[in-house]
Amino acid sequence: MPQIKEILQTMDYGPSPEASDHVTAWLEKHSEGFTHFIDGAFVSPENVEFFEVSDPARATPLGCVAQGTTDDVGKAVDAARRAFRTWSKLPGHTRARYLYAIARHIQKRERFLSVLETMDNGKPIRESRDIDIPLVARHFYHHAGWAELIETEFPGHAPVGVCGQIIPWNFPLLMLAWKIAPALAAGNTIVLKPAEFTPLTALAFAEICREVGLPAGVVNIVTGDGRTGAALVEHPGVDKVAFTGSTEVGRLIRQETAGSGKKLSLELGGKSPFIVFDDADLDGAVEGVVDAIWFNQGQVCCAGSRLLVQEGVADRFHSKLKTRMETLRVGSPLDKSVDVGAIVAPVQLDRIRELVEKGKAEGGTMWQASTPMPENGCFFPPTLFTDVEPSSTVAEVEIFGPVAVSMTFRTPEEAIQLANNTRYGLAASIWTENVNLSLDVAARVKAGVVWVNCTNMFDAGAGFGGYRESGFGREGGREGLYEYLAPVWEKGLAKGQPAAKPDLSALPAERAAEGAAEGVALATSTPTIDRTAKLYVGGKQARPDSGYSYTVRNGRGEPAGQAGLGNRKDIRNAVEAAAKASSWGGVTAHNRAQVLYYLAENLQTRSAEFEARLASLTGVSPEAAAEEVGAAIRRTFWYAAWADKFDGHVHATKSRHVTLAINEPWGVVGVVCPDEAPLLGFVSLVLPAIAMGNRVVAVPSASQPLLATDFYQVLDTSDVPAGVVNIVTGESDALAKVLADHDEVAALWYVGSAEGSAAVEKASAGNLKATWVSHGRSRNWLSASEGQGRDYLRHATQVKNIWVPYGE
């Protein structure tokens, strides 16, 4: 023990270990191995295969955990299914009481859970104690509130069913809370698989569920590795899969669940920009970097790992940052004076080392603090790379370690360009004292969470989730609840009769029925002037690239005209035109509303023509045709009305913070229209998308495309800017596949066959675009509850949460 006199010379902090005896006792109690928690009980350890879980800081084993088999997963899903029958029917208030009890019990076990989390994961006790576990409790409290309010706040919605949830190792219990709390509040039951590196707090949570008397089967925890996760994803009894983890695995899950009808939310990787403007509080921003990339050893999906610093202050900023790095303390995560703990596992450490080596080999300048490093265990020092460019591997790839890369920019324009130069879009941090600049950048950066003059702020009341390949769906807040609810109307849709595949023959047909093409019976020997329906791309009529047209037949199967046989190049051109029309998302909502009203006006002017066309082409009665056209006009009005009213929220998070949840358009949305209701179906899908500021590439009904091609004349006369709506006719499923494969398309709606839906979902994994498919179920387009609604608007937008702390 050093003398007081000596310490007075060194003024060291000395050791400050958090006691772990309670956790050690708990681990000893379970020394025979932890088993799954299924149907309200821990299963018997007989015939169970175990794997070891270790403390990464000390490289010592903590215990053995069961490797979940397909059979285990099956039992858990069955238990959840049984429990769902009663749990989902409970009054929200009753579920609220359970969630409240869980929140309370987590608070009562706060220190136990903190210490356990730190031992299992390697994160500093300060973080588990001050951040993770308090946020866990907060999440359950917040969602106890949602359970109470679910019936009144989410009318027309029902729980999804049995949720399969797979969580990562970086925030084990917090990610569990993010998954379980909203699912339970909404009335779902759960099978959760914690990460193989860090399953222990989930098992402690299972004990808490038992302690509070949560009904058996409502929460089931099955431990294991990726194979267990795969079994859960594949299980046909699962109605919803929620996954947080790597983009690679997210992609696999998207492919695996394609066509299954399982609802899916993915919270994936990131390479989030941290933008420092020259008028920022530089010292504040330096601390921001500490919280961004040296929080949880940088093993944070939303870590601000890509620093973008305005060139004029870059030297000064880097110098301040390097000075700050010197005072970061790396060491035993149970020590209360440690900033950076252990990397979760050796395999992760190897990956970090490999990428850092690559960064050096590619010419990056590496800076590491001279802070003393522990001799054993999984540790990596805080690291900064300068002299990197967007083309450097370390600037592009998610390292998931305490490694920041820094680049410079000259203007706000360039900062945004660099910030968005990534396939990800999870978070962004913006540092400037200029409110104009901060909000401008916040609006233009492609990220689901934007922090102004702060970083890594979390609250149960705000939504969290990514744009682009960072996934889709939100966790937290009102927007997060929708991931665990299904609209009753959509749940109730029946499988439709699969429409007969139209013969899209490019060969000349027999003689057209007289007047068929125009729908007006003309008894004259003078032929009507031939009409050519083209594709509609970038505000112009375009011939199909293929040079082929196909015969469109009327309800009696007689040739009634021709439509262009669009191909992948036509889709390419249409997407390009749509991408160019980006200013549509920036015009005022009032302006978009005006355009939509004008559309309704012009459609009404030509309603007789559309009615006649519908009747002649589809063979419906004039009354039915009039009803469809009338509904289309009304629907256009309806979305015009919504254009400036689908507001976001201001979430109540922390004091002196404005947290804005803004509904933003996706950008380019693909819309594949149904065969039935060829006009109304088209209008019902295209209009909500453009009302919210998206640009659309629409593939109309293949058998009846001429209503859509007639419609482009209405678009032309209604001041719809070029590129906002693009129409490509042809074979729907083939064109849908091209849209699904296109990385510039951010979201894709498909109404058609079950096979087509599966193909779209599968192909969408490429850039993880959000999809909304019908799975072969048909809806009544005339119905106001099925053919229109807020759900359409919700699918037309993604929520961006912008955090702005204030105070002078």
Add this chain to the structure above:
Amino acid sequence: MTGNARRNEGTALKPEMFESIQVNLSAVERRAGTLTTRRSVKKEYQAAWLVKALTCIDLTTLAGDDTPGRVHRLAMKARKPLREDIVEALGLADEPPKVGAVCVYPTMVAPAVKALRGSGIPVASVATGFPAGLTPLPQRLAEIRYAVEEGAEEIDIVITRSHVLLGEWQALYDEVKAMREACGHAHLKAILGTGDLKTLRNVYKASMVAMMAGADFIKTSTGKEDVNATLPVSLTMIRALRDYGEWTGEKVGFKPAGGLKTAKDSLAWLILIKEELGNAWLDPHLFRIGASSMLADIERQLEHFVTGRYASASRHALA
């Protein structure tokens, strides 16, 4: 304060060094709020840190009812801030700790100097119309000269807050520079009255001007404002001090004052200093805590460390 400590020579007034400063309140609060959750000192380390804090205390009495007798009692406590058996148990008997200085009003300097003779403990005097600082400048300068003549080695001046509120940097600079001249060999501690300045930008700017004018220390508060020393204000001043040091190579001292009462407070500020400035500042030459009741709490904590029993103030000598 020992005579060989290097003094801040000051610079010309350079508003460009501070006029465009940005201080984000929320960011400062976050850093200040996590300083003490990121660091912890326990057991013998905590004892040593508390001893360090004790040696940095400007043991202060600034009350209307101060008398030579009251000052004498305070000075005696300054000489022997810890009971002997505690000093012994801490292993510090061959060099018992003493406080950084004794801080009094100008008319109390003489009794303080007398009581502290031979102890090596300097007497600090507030001056310049403390606490409001709104008496005419000649009188304020005369007050400084009086205190120095009485034997004060350190002068805690107050700045004219209105100069900051109105952005009159030249006036502020000239005033502090004149005071520094009036101090002569005595060291100048500039009290910014941060509770009156309100915004952290003001705090940063006032800090910079005071340092440019040659302040040896910058000090938060008089102890008489509504809000006294806080960690966010201290962090802002320390950042100014660090920026000034980077620019000039000078080391300027820092003194939080007012509202610091507990041993725990003292640890919080020591952590702040160590993290933001480094060990060099953990020294009475560069760091002081203006306090009166803190010493008693430190003594109680140290007794607890030594005996393992919770202490009672009645068993410690009154300051």
